[in-house]
Amino acid sequence: MSFVTSLGRLVRTTAFKLIAAYLLVFAVFAGSLIGYLGWHTQRLVTRQASESIQADTDFMKSQFERGGISRLVQVVNRRSRAPDAGLLLLTSFNGEPLAGNVLNLPLNFLSQEGWQEIDYLRSDDAVRPPSRALVHVIYLPGEFRLLIGRDIVEREELRKIIIGPVVWGLALLVVLGVAGGIFVTRRVLKRIDQMTATSESIMAGNLSGRLSVAGTGDEFDRLALSLNAMLERIEALMIGLKQVSDNIAHDLKTPLTRLRNRAEDALRTARTEDDWRAATEQTIDESDGLIRTFDALLMIARVEAGQGQSAMRPVDLAETATGVAELYEPLADEQGLDLDVAIDGPLMVRGVRELLGQALSNLVDNAIKYGAPDMPGERGRIVIAASREGDTVRLAVADGGAGIPPEERARVLQRFVRLEKSRTQPGSGLGLSLVAAVVQLHGGSIRLEDNGPGLRVSIELPAELEVADPGATSPDDAAL
Amino acid sequence: MPYIMSQPTSAADSLRPPVRPADVADVSTGSGPSAEDFTMRLLIVEDDRSAADYLRKAFREAGHIVDIAGDGEEGLALALDGGYDVLVVDRMLPRRDGLSLITELRGRGDATPVLILSALGQVDDRVTGLRAGGDDYLPKPYAFSELLARVEALARRGGPQAADTVYRVANLELDRLAHRVTRAGQEIVLQPREFRLLEYLMRHAGQVVTRTMLLENVWDYHFDPQTNVIDVHVSRLRSKIDKGFDPPLLHTVRGAGYVVRDIAR
Numbered sequence: 001m002s003f004v005t006s007l008g009r010l011v012r013t014t015a016f017k018l019i020a021a022y023l024l025v026f027a028v029f030a031g032s033l034i035g036y037l038g039w040h041t042q043r044l045v046t047r048q049a050s051e052s053i054q055a056d057t058d059f060m061k062s063q064f065e066r067g068g069i070s071r072l073v074q075v076v077n078r079r080s081r082a083p084d085a086g087l088l089l090l091t092s093f094n095g096e097p098l099a100g101n102v103l104n105l106p107l108n109f110l111s112q113e114g115w116q117e118i119d120y121l122r123s124d125d126a127v128r129p130p131s132r133a134l135v136h137v138i139y140l141p142g143e144f145r146l147l148i149g150r151d152i153v154e155r156e157e158l159r160k161i162i163i164g165p166v167v168w169g170l171a172l173l174v175v176l177g178v179a180g181g182i183f184v185t186r187r188v189l190k191r192i193d194q195m196t197a198t199s200e201s202i203m204a205g206n207l208s209g210r211l212s213v214a215g216t217g218d219e220f221d222r223l224a225l226s227l228n229a230m231l232e233r234i235e236a237l238m239i240g241l242k243q244v245s246d247n248i249a250h251d252l253k254t255p256l257t258r259l260r261n262r263a264e265d266a267l268r269t270a271r272t273e274d275d276w277r278a279a280t281e282q283t284i285d286e287s288d289g290l291i292r293t294f295d296a297l298l299m300i301a302r303v304e305a306g307q308g309q310s311a312m313r314p315v316d317l318a319e320t321a322t323g324v325a326e327l328y329e330p331l332a333d334e335q336g337l338d339l340d341v342a343i344d345g346p347l348m349v350r351g352v353r354e355l356l357g358q359a360l361s362n363l364v365d366n367a368i369k370y371g372a373p374d375m376p377g378e379r380g381r382i383v384i385a386a387s388r389e390g391d392t393v394r395l396a397v398a399d400g401g402a403g404i405p406p407e408e409r410a411r412v413l414q415r416f417v418r419l420e421k422s423r424t425q426p427g428s429g430l431g432l433s434l435v436a437a438v439v440q441l442h443g444g445s446i447r448l449e450d451n452g453p454g455l456r457v458s459i460e461l462p463a464e465l466e467v468a469d470p471g472a473t474s475p476d477d478a479a480l
Numbered sequence: 481m482p483y484i485m486s487q488p489t490s491a492a493d494s495l496r497p498p499v500r501p502a503d504v505a506d507v508s509t510g511s512g513p514s515a516e517d518f519t520m521r522l523l524i525v526e527d528d529r530s531a532a533d534y535l536r537k538a539f540r541e542a543g544h545i546v547d548i549a550g551d552g553e554e555g556l557a558l559a560l561d562g563g564y565d566v567l568v569v570d571r572m573l574p575r576r577d578g579l580s581l582i583t584e585l586r587g588r589g590d591a592t593p594v595l596i597l598s599a600l601g602q603v604d605d606r607v608t609g610l611r612a613g614g615d616d617y618l619p620k621p622y623a624f625s626e627l628l629a630r631v632e633a634l635a636r637r638g639g640p641q642a643a644d645t646v647y648r649v650a651n652l653e654l655d656r657l658a659h660r661v662t663r664a665g666q667e668i669v670l671q672p673r674e675f676r677l678l679e680y681l682m683r684h685a686g687q688v689v690t691r692t693m694l695l696e697n698v699w700d701y702h703f704d705p706q707t708n709v710i711d712v713h714v715s716r717l718r719s720k721i722d723k724g725f726d727p728p729l730l731h732t733v734r735g736a737g738y739v740v741r742d743i744a745r
Contacts, residue, residue, distance in 0.1 A: 281735070284623075284735075288623070291621055292704065295704065296704075311607065323699065323701075326673060327699060327701070327705065327709050327713075328705075328709055330709070330712040330713055330716055331707060331708075331709050331712045334712060354701075354702050354703050355703075357701055357703050358703035358704065361703065361705050365705070365707055368707070369707075
């Protein structure tokens with residue numbers, strides 16, 4: 001039973017099917033080639049025989065016309081005795097032999113004129129097995145019947161010579177092919193089985209499993225290597241996802257708990273309408289904060305999934321950055337920060353204006369939040385710089401605040417990561433994650449650097465080479 | 481740093497210069513002056529019963545007349561009967577989706593202003609919504625004050641003021657062609673952006689204008705600026721146009737936004 005199923009599995013494999021198909025095609029081709037050759041040779045032999053029969057027939061007819069039946073009997077007798085003579089038989093109308101060298105001919109052969117193939121015994125050699133011949137029967141005046149034939153035993157032998165080896169050869173081919181197919185297929189199956197087992201174990205949850213690589217550099221190794229790379233990426237993503245969902249659970253639960261506690265507290269302690277109103281307003285504020293966090297999370301997820309690619313068009317980053325700077329300038333000013341802009345425009349990139357604007361405003365917002373100098377009374381400085389170098393548009397937002405220690409710089413780009421110092425500030429810990437996601441969507445890179453003191457966020461984006469009409473991307477210009 | 485807060489509404493209050501209680505209009509009770517002498521007929525096309533009922537109740541409290549359609553076909557039929565000032569259309573509806581409703585309506589030459597409500601809130605969604613013929617787009621979840629302000633702005637859109645070259649509220653005048661602002665005859669020098677801010681507020685004089693509406697219409701930004709940057713701009717503008725003049729014209733509406741209005745009238 002298990003043999004049958006394993007054979008069934010073998011037969012169903014692609015390798016086996018391929019081999020079987022090749023075998024079939026080859027056999028059909030070889031068979032038809034040999035068949036054609038054989039058929040042609042046979043036809044040649046037959047034609048030679050029929051031509052010489054025809055010549056004999058003409059000769060016999062002329063002898064009969066010249067000398068009547070007696071001359072024909074003489075000629076037939078003479079010819080019958082010649083070595084290598086063909087078949088000859090002359091009979092009267094009732095089938096009685098008058099001359100010739102053929103015995104045992106059923107009479108019905110003679111009952112009709114024309115060409116036939118017959119088995120016969122020669123009269124002079126009774127021990128030979130019956131042979132095959134091509135014969136021509138003609139009726140002569142006086143109801144005499146004349147049969148003239150040629151042995152075509154050569155043709156039969158030729159046929160045997162050709163058919164035997166062909167049949168055996170093909171049989172051997174099939175056997176070797178099937179055996180080879182099984183051999184090759186089993187090897188393939190073994191590798192496939194290994195791969196299947198590994199992927200099943202990965203599906204069962206063992207995400208760190210990897211396909212084995214034989215080291216031969218064959219196509220299976222190549223496949224295994226690329227699948228392993230894919231598994232690597234999936235594992236990293238899964239770990240990231242798990243981290244994110246843990247963070248979401250934590251970071252969304254905290255405000256939800258606060259919300260619930262406040263509502264409960266209001267229910268217990270609120271007396272006046274003002275108390276109720278204040279509690280309700282706080283609840284709305286808290287839920288607005290939650291909605292913002294959700295929105296930011298969704299936006300990051302969509303940007304990371306590559307959505308928004310269809311909305312990309314030429315955007316003047318200089319215009320966007322100037323606009324954001326102008327939007328934040330009064331706020332920075334009130335915080336005791338000068339917001340300086342060093343932009344050399346236009347700086348065309350291909351992107352989504354809203355996303356780039358959001359990313360920039362996150363950076364400036366951070367700079368205002370964390371960029372204030374420690375010394376009270378001293379004015380801080382935020383610099384937004386942008387320029388084009390070759391095919392790259394560089395953008396940097398720098399502040400003079402506390403900065404981020406080098407070991408923390410990679411971490412703060414992750415979702416919900418907030419450094420201890422910033423815990424007291426409002427924020428979701430999603431701002432820089434969104435910036436990183438937007439930069440990645442636009443095919444750029446982001447670096448956090450030391451501004452000595454402070455933080456400098458440097459972004460590089462590929463420049464849009466053809467310069468589009470800047471007016472098209474900035475509806476503000478008309479009014480300004 | 482008192483004003484960097486995640487909640488815009490409360491932050492607004494801490495930013496604002498001291499105002500007398502009379503300046504603070506309150507739309508959340510529905511008795512605020514935003515509904516003064518102005519009643520809209522609204523059609524809300526929304527398949528979620530409880531959301532529709534909530535909207536009907538809230539709009540009625542604000543003094544407006546509301547009809548509700550539960551699916552796209554019914555909504556289209558009611559809208560074509562006409563007589564509405566604004567349609568509020570959910571994007572995902574049974575029988576006929578919101579966008580197709582709007583396209584069909586526009587195809588039949590109906591220009592009633594439409595506000596699209598949608599749970600899809602991304603940039604592309606807003607663009608497709610507006611391209612289908614919508615006039616404004618509000619992602620869910622939204623604050624009712626935001627929806628009310630936008631619907632009122634739509635209802636008055638295309639009113640006589642839109643074509644005027646000079647906007648006037650009490651003794652404040654804004655000349656759109658000359659780019660000049662005067663208060664009680666004195667010229668006030670404004671930055672270009674402050675001019676656009678005031679222009680937008682005055683075009684919607686008497687109506688509550690939310691921070692998001694200002695961000696979208698004055699800055700053309702469709703993203704969340706995190707902090708209350710708009711409040712600082714408004715407070716700067718206020719110090720230029722209201723300081724030293726009477727009556728105060730630029731008011732903060734708690735929990736909603738701003739309004740330019742002559743309360744004395």
